[in-house]
Structures are given as structure tokens and as C-alpha cells.
Amino acid sequence: MEKLPIIAAIDLGTNSFHMVIARINKTGSIQILSREKEMVRLGSSGKDMKFLTPESIERGLSTLYSFSKIAETFNAQIRAVATSAVREASNKNIFIQRAKDELNIDIEVVSGVEEGRLIFLGVIHGLPIADKRILIIDIGGGSTETIIGEDNEIDYVHSEKIGSIRLTKLFFANGKYNSKNISDARKYVRGDWMPILNKINSLGFEKVVGTSGTITSLASIVLALKDSKIPDFLNGITVSSEEIMGVIKLITNCKNSDEIKQIPGVEAKRSDIILAGSLILEAAIEELEIQEFTISPYAMREGILYDCYSKIQNTPARLNIPNFRNETISNLALRYNVLDNHSNFVSKISLELFEATRSIHKLGNYEKDIMHYSSLLHDIGYWISHDQHHKHSYYIITHSDLPGFTNDETELIGTITRYHRKSLPKKTHTEFANFSPKTQYIIKVLSGILRIAEGIDRRQRQYVKDIKCCFSNFVEIKSRLEIELIPETTKASIDIEKWGANRRKDLLEKVLNIDIKFY
Template identity: 30%
Template structure:
């Protein structure tokens, strides 16, 4: 089986196709293009047409590389530059069209988790606590974990591209500009000392292009086997000062496309070493794209990280598990009846959202749907992209009350069928005990009109539900949609 991972990084875009051998993945093909997306913002914080053109061209070539891999076997993600762009949503549509696959925009924490997973899979097994430092084009991720799983993750908005633009935009390198860049990065990282500083880990590794470049220089210069010390970084700083300009940089082992951002990358790395008290770091391959492949393997082999996340959130919130499962079962059944063409992926998100519909109950029992929306919107949810969380959060918000609050999202973020299925499930399960659903049929009479025929005998035996269904009909009428409940 082949799996594909696409990393839309802030500096480079990468695509990797892996061949699955049991629980191991080997690289079948790999392709990288330097895009400098983090250097393509205009004054309003939007990606410029030129930056978008570079990106879309690369994605169209990646599409050819991916061939005809089915959608469930490919995961494409965007990182800090796409998180920050003010026109991210507009660009995302064009990017997905060019690539031919859905693209998730990762949160900083989710990016960090996947980086650790990728590095852990390529490093020798160890019981030691490991620190992974991943310096990208526009962000730096710090992760501590053991084995294959991350325990602490954080993302900081400093990378080789944005730091180079901020402090070395004209290409000139001076002692003052390097000092200012290092101090600015240290200020950004200051809050990380307690959780990631010396004493929190036993060995440290560097990942991604910036550290890889420093490691290559150290190896090619005969300083080490690729291990990087603070002394090595100071030697590189000295040689950059002697070069005085990016155009004059000459390092053994340094790739041509790294010259433009080496000064910014060095400043970030110096700040990391000094802030966290790092003495040496070794290179770790794999990083985000390998983490994506292994996370994807879990999805296709019934070890989905997202299932674990939802389960953990349910436990942490101490929700009524029986009620959550009851509502999820009813929602899934009704949604399938209302939308028979729903994909397996759609059904998963509907079920996950329904399972989490009361995750805000321990904050407030009267406005729990709004608190549930906030939790699902903002929690760190391993395995989920930012858009995924937005979809589920809106779905959770739709469960009760007036529909004005989600009117603009209907049929764009969530479907009417999904919202209606969850609202009906909450109504049928209002007594919080097992319920046998009435016989129901759904008849569409137009794009905004639905007739629901129910067993009249059942309704007579459940008078409160009958009243709640009448209220439901009135709620839909207020946003110009007609839902009629009829007896048979």
C-alpha cells in the first residue's frame, strides 16, 4: 500500500510517497521545491499573487507525482505561513484545486506533535526523554516526548525566512544585526524555559532544513559527525560576519537555496541553544512529512489518532458517556437517512461531533452548547486540522436553540442535514435514558422544505417530545426553511 504526504511549509514544499510494510513505512519517492511562502506577504498580511503562483505551480507538479492515489491515502497540510495569511481561505481553495486533494491547516501544536512522531520513527528506539527542535520558515516547534509520543508541544512564530526578512532584508550581515536578531528570538522563546529548558530532557535533536544546514556545514567542515554544538554555531556566525553579505557566503556543505535564509536560521538556532541551555544537538530526519505518513497509516489501519483524541476529551470533560453515545448513534442513523450519499469521512465527523456535543457541560449546564463550541474550536486536538475543528465546533453549536447563530454556516461549513440530525437526536434523547425511535420517513419537497412523517401512536406516548418537535419546526421557519412533522 502506498501513502502520500504533502507538507506546504513556510520555506519549502515537500511531497513524499511511502510504501507500507506492516507497521513500517519506507520512502518510495520524495520531491522538494523552495517556495519561500513566508516571504511572500504584502503589507496587509496577504499572500502576494507572485507567491501564490509559485505555490500553485509546485502543487500542480506534486499532483502529477502523487498520481492517482485515493484521497484517503493522502494527507496534505499547511503550516505557519498559511495559518498567518489574511487571504488563507481564498488561497486554500486554489491550492486544493491545483493539488487535487484536501489541505488541512495545522495548528502549531498539531504540527509539533506530527514532527515528533516523524522524528521518533526515524531515530533509534530509546527510553530517554527527547527534545526535538524544528525550525521552519516561519515558526519553530519545541517538543519533548518519550518513545513515539509527544508529551509537551509548543510553537513559536520565529523561523529562518521571517527572521531573515526582518533583520537581514538587504542581504547585509553585521554583528549588530545578528545580535538584534538573536535577542528578538530569545525574547520570543523566553516563556519556554520552564517547560523545555535543561533538566526537562535527556537528549536533544534538531529537525528540518535550518538545523540540517548547520549539521551539513559541521560535517563538511570536519568539525563533527553532524552533531552541532554552540561552538559550531559561533564559528558559523564568525564566517557570516566575514562574508558581510548573503551573496558572499561560502560554506562547505551548504546548499545554494539555503544561503538567502542562513543568517535568520542561525539567529533562531543560537537563541534556542542559549535560551534552553543546549550544549549539543544531533540531527533527526523524518520530521513533519514522515509524521504525516505514520498518522495516515493509523487512519487506514483502524488506529486513528482522532478517535483517541475524542475519547480523551470525553474523559477529561467527565461527560455522561452513555448519553453521548446515545445521541451519536441516533445522529448517525438520522444523518444516513437524510443524506444517503454521505461519505464515510462525513459520517466520522458527524459522529465525533455528536460524541462531543456536551463537552462544555461541566462549564455550564444552561449554555453548554456554546461552551462546547468554544472547547472544540480552541482545544489542542491531535489528528485534526484547524478546518476540521471549525466544522465540528459549528456542528456542536447547532444542537439546540435558535438557528440564527449558524445560518450563514449552513450548507457552507456544515450541512442542514447534519444540524437537523443532531438537533433531532438531542430531542429524542432528552430524557437521558434509552429510547426506541418511532418509525419515520423523510420527504423532500424542495431545497428548503422537508416533511417528516412519524408514528402517531409513538407521539401520543411521548407528549413532551411532540411539543419539542413543534418548537423545532418553528426554529427552522425563522430562518426561512420549512420543516413539517406529520403523523401517520
């Protein structure tokens, strides 16, 4: 089968350049190979960004050179897309031509509407939300994109010429903050943006997703102030508007960027523009009555990847959520050589046990899907070492980029695989203790099932071909789950499999308060 090319997608933003290099398979799922980011400050005007300074052009070309060398090591095809700073500049052709002549990079300059479409495409592939009516807010350095979409389709997209750099140059160019210039900036944002906010209110939305620098930075500050772990990749993290507004209040009380740098979680290089970006977000929160944000690091650069795939395949860049999540898991399993007969068999048995005990554990189809994903990946830690491989599985899963899954889901799957052998879940285990009691229960149930399924294939040879389950009451306070192991052949001895399953049944027995007997 002919392999699809490796793509290096470069987002030439007003504030930062981002590059993501990925391999895309025939089903449209991606394997991230590298991520790069460089703060370039390509645009630096308060109103229309009419001119790229010679210094900013040199910074941009230098960064593109570095990116191109990284892409070269992966033999990746480069697609570079520029946004507001370049599209508004009267001398953009100088920058574009030099990139072509000196680096052999063709730069596409996209409209605000096309920028919004690519952002939407990236977001819906990064989070399991394509079936909801979502509002995406992307506050960049030069513009703010708002997109409303549902069922893979965009209903509304708008690009407003307000961004963190643009607003900073207009009101905070001297680096000093006071009640007067903050008030003026607030009035300016609302004055320019109000017709769009009214339009968004009239169209309605169910869920709000925040992408890009300003919103992800504010979310990091929220986590830092709570002494919470800040993931490298903030995908699917939910923060309340109350928490965001608390951070904005801290920022607006600062007199300059040096004071802002002292706030926990603030990225030093962004400290001079985060006030302006915060005021833009504040207007959205108040005027749209937003209650909470789901954070997505997936944005335009990932959208570029999926757009490339759709053009190569000559198919619409649409998303089937269940298939996409399955492909993400399968690709990770293939990458680490664990998508084999054993993992598929363990998944099959786990799902049968899940259904057999559904009337007792009361979990639903969502948890059943998590069971399936965890089963396929439970042995992925073998890639590092057999010893402690359950812990290595947790590490690999929680440190992998899994498009279509939130950070919480990735952590959940990793934790379930961590308990497929050896120690049972304990409150002294940090990775387990951090979950809510409800999620701890889910982990215990699914890990308990996974432990038994792993035991039933103790020799990893599928000497057991299937199981039959039934319940019987043997004492007043407990039910007995009777599990018949059906051998692959009449001559096959499955004593080892019964032994393996018996050794691993204790967690499920305890959490469901049942007795389990194997035949």
C-alpha cells in the same frame, strides 16, 4: 491480505514544500518510494504572515501540480498539510480553494501544536530514541516548534512565531549584515522566546534532536568544513554545539549572502535565510546549555505518513522500537527477495555463534541485534549481480532509507555484510578505515561470525540443522572453539559444509585469538 494504500504526504512549509511517497505495510513500517523538495517561499512577512502574494500562490500551485503528477505515477493518495504561512494568511482560502478546484488537492491547515505532534511522530520513527526523554527543535521559515517527549508520548509542545524567513524579513531585508542588525535580531529572538526556553529548562530533557532546513544545513556545513563525507540523508548524525557555534560565527562574520555562499557546504538557495535561522539556534544552544545535536531528516512529512497509517488502522500511532527495526530490515530483505530459508538460517547460526563466543568478544545485546540484521541482509547484493555481490550488498544497504536506524548504523550493517566473503577488513578500505578502532573491532567480530555461518550453509540447502559449541584449552595461550555440525538427517553428507566453514574461519580466529575446529 488487503494492501494498504500508497500515501503521498506533502508538507507545505513557509520556505519549502516537501513530499514523500511511501507504501505502509500492516505492521506500520514504511517503504519510501520517492522524495521531492521544492523551495517555494510561500510566506514572506516579518511579523504576522497576513497575506499570500499572488506570485507565491502561483509558485505554490505550480509545485503542487508537479507533486500531484509524481504521486499519480504511484497511484498514491495525497494528504497535504499546511503550516504557519497558510494558517496566518487572511487570504488562505483563495489558495486552498484553487488547490481543490484546479488540482483536486484538499489542503489541511494545522495548528502549531498539531504541527509539533506530527514532527514528533516522524522523528521517533526515524531514530531509535523513543525510549529517551528528547527535545526536538524544528526551525522552519515561519515558526519554530519545540517538543519534549518520552516513551512515545508528548509532554510539551510549543510553536513560536520566529522562523528563518520571518526573522530575515524583520532584520536583514536589505541583504546586508552588520553588528547592529545582528545584535538586534539576537535580542528579538531572546525577548520573544525566553519564556518558552525557561519552560523547557524546567521540564528537562536527555537528548536534543534537530530537524528541518536550518539545523540540517548547519550540520552539513560542519561536515564539509571537516572534509567529511556528507550523506544524502543525515539521519542520526551527531554534531557538537561547539562545532555548530563555530559555523554560526563564520556566518555572522559575513557581510551578505554572497559571502555566506562561499562557506563550504552552504546550500545556495538557503544562503539568504541561514543567518536568521542560525541566530534562532544559537539562542537555544546558549539558553538551554545544549552540548550536542542528533540530526533527523524525518520530520512532519514522515509524521503525516504514520498518522495516516494510524487512522487507516484505527490504532494509536505508537512505536515499538525493536519490532519496528525488525520490520524495517524484513521489508528491505523482502523488497530484494532475500528473506528466505538461507538468510534466516544464517541469522540463526550467527546468533548461536555470537552467544557461544560472548565471553571472549565481550559484545552486548546491541551488537547481537546488529548481527541479526546483517545476517538477514548479507546476500541482498544478489539483486544486482552474483559477482561481487558482497560489495553490492554494502551499496544497497548504505543507499537505502531505513526508518529506525541512524546513518552510522546503516553504514555499520552495510560494512559487516561487505565482509561476509572474499577480502578481510583492511585499513586500506575507506569504508572500514572511517570507523573508530572500537567499531572496527565490532565489524571484525561480527563479519567473522557471519563468514562462518555462511560457510556452514555453503549449498544454501540447510543440510546442517544446528550446531553445538564448546571451548577447550589446547595450548596455554589459546582456547579452542569446537563446533559440531548436526546434519538435518543421518544420511546427509555435510562434508561441503565443513569445508565451507573451514575456509571462512580465519577472521574470527584472528580477532578473538582462538582456534576453531569443526566436527
